[in-house]
Amino acid sequence: MKAILHSLTTRLPSPRPLLRAALSLPKPITTSSDLFRQCGCTDSEISIIFHRQPSLLKSDLQTLESKLALLKGLGLSGSDLVKIINCRPRFLATRIGRGLDDRIKFLEPLFGSRQTLLKAIIRNPSLLNYDLNNHIKRTVSLYESLGVGREDLVPLLLSRPTLIPRSSINDEKLEYIRRAGLAPDAKMYKYVVAIMAISRIETIREKVANLERFGFSNDEVMGLFGRSPLVLTLSVDKVQRNMTFVIGTMKLAARIVLVYPFLLYYNLETVLRPRFMVAERIRLMGLAPQIKGPALLRALRMTESRFVKVYVQCHGDEKDDGVGKELMQFYVNAKRFKRLAVASKKPVHRGFPF
Template sequence: MFSLVSRNLTSSMSKITSVHRLFRQCSSCSSPAASANSFTVSYLIKSCGFPPDKAISASKFLNIKSPDRPDSVIAFFKNQGFTETQISHLVRKFPVALTCNPETNLLPKFEFLSSIGLSDSDIVKLLTARPKALGRSLKNHIQPTLYLLKDLLQSNDRTLIAIRRCAWVLDKSFQAIVIPNMQLLRDVGMPGSKMLYVLTYHPRDISDNKEQFKKAVEEVVEMGFDPLKTNFMSAVHAIRSMSKSTWEKKMETYEKWAWSKAQILVAFMTNPWCMMKSDEKINKVMDYLVNKMEFEASIIANNSMLISLSMKKRIIPRCLVYQYCLDNGLIKGKNYSGLCWWLKSSENMFMKRLERYETKTPGVLKFYREKLDHSNSYSNLF
């Protein structure tokens, strides 16, 4: 016990010493610069909740001589509906915000975003996610970018959907990034209607730099994906989102469950999201379906959408009610094609199927609802 206390005390003293060392780094510089730097560090820690090391790092880009300007900025954000946590996050991501003039620099940007139809809560959420947008020129970047986005989408409603879905549109360059990527998609055969859908509902998917985006598109085309189909962009997203080593690790995970490379490619072609699930999720789904429900691994490979389904809300409760129906004679013999339908069908279609069984054996719906209610406890078992 004494040894444990001693170690904890030593660890705490070490942390305190590190903090003191960080402050000495500021105070060791010559005055008056050291004084200004020290005040900046102190302000960031006390007023913005910065850890000492982050405060010292941020102070390299700030020169706060008095609390007047940063206090006015923090007050402005509070008046706009930001919480203290959101303000702290925003300032950590973009410390220069504390030097902005609330009336001449910040307010016009908030007013413009409001004028195009964004609510106060929308603006808070967007700028918390993308604080650097506050450093962009309203006249030279934010306005022309959003006007261009509206011209491309040909609808104010679609423009607002795109902005809400991806805050990067406030500070990314459309001319340098989005337009070239859209041109590439057109070159490989994607119709305008599909590009319009992607830009509206998945704008992040075309936000990568053009070289990386081009490489991913070319790889997906080489695999045989059809640009006319929805899963084309899902595949591009999957390729872009992981390194080669991560991809190979996912391949190894599926191969451990006796999937061949050809089966993995077919599964990816059918449902690209299956390669974006964590190794833990893949193993949990495979273990439950193969070892609990006695699926053959090849059946899951041919129905790779199953990997993406929620264990708690879909797979476990539906498998349990399937077994209930089997035990009560509502289903004649286990049919894996039928069970795949049970798992993949929409909740509305699934409930209609259970309602038909309910007329024959009352209690099916109650059993299913009970399993849904207790799905968290069931999921912990598998």
């Protein structure tokens, strides 16, 4: 009898393997959170996704699963999905399957590698939605016709994600590009072309006219754009305020910005005015080194820590009640000055900033 019972018990499967198999079964997907978790998103990342786009909580699971499978198949991770949805909250509400293979076949050789392409997609997820012929190929052909090859176009696409849908060229823009005086192989040429292409022609005219009011000729303005194309991205208000300070307060000639364009870029309240006030304070106190002439321009271009070390802390230990502490307090107070009536200024929305 014992032998029979022993043979029966040895034939029964052990419960431990069955338990392990049951525990290893994938949990059924019942919510959108399960789908994102399956793609590698953490709970905190899922919370960010739903905060940016709450409608995803009620998405059709089958449709959402197919879209996430396409993105995961491209090599995008869970953290990449968070960046994409943070950039384009309604991205998963669009149709991304139609023509996707053709876009990838064209874009991957354009960007040189799948890794670079994924970097571009994270910065501009709409690359997966743009019409291949009417948008992507048209833009690439446009820049190639202007002398901007694909190896130069890729950095532009990474730095300005909306380059593809916003680029357009007409005869007047071509004339502006020609008058910038750059050869197609010049380092700044591709930036001039790109900024001109994505800017409204009315905006370009307005910014050229704004600089001409300070006594520059049209050729000088275009030469400035050729040497420092990002001047075209500055608002009219910022250029006016910085130029007024340079001419009226610093008592420098307007043409100095043609040689030192950084005077137009730097923030007036946090860099130009406080450092110029420190220079004047040092002059009135008769301290050395003085900040005037070429030294003033060098001081304005210094990093914050270097400026403080070279022109403020050099006058004594801040722990003492001496000149160094007084000058440091003066500099801190100067940086606290705010633009008058900035809180009551009504924002003007004009669409794309260029």
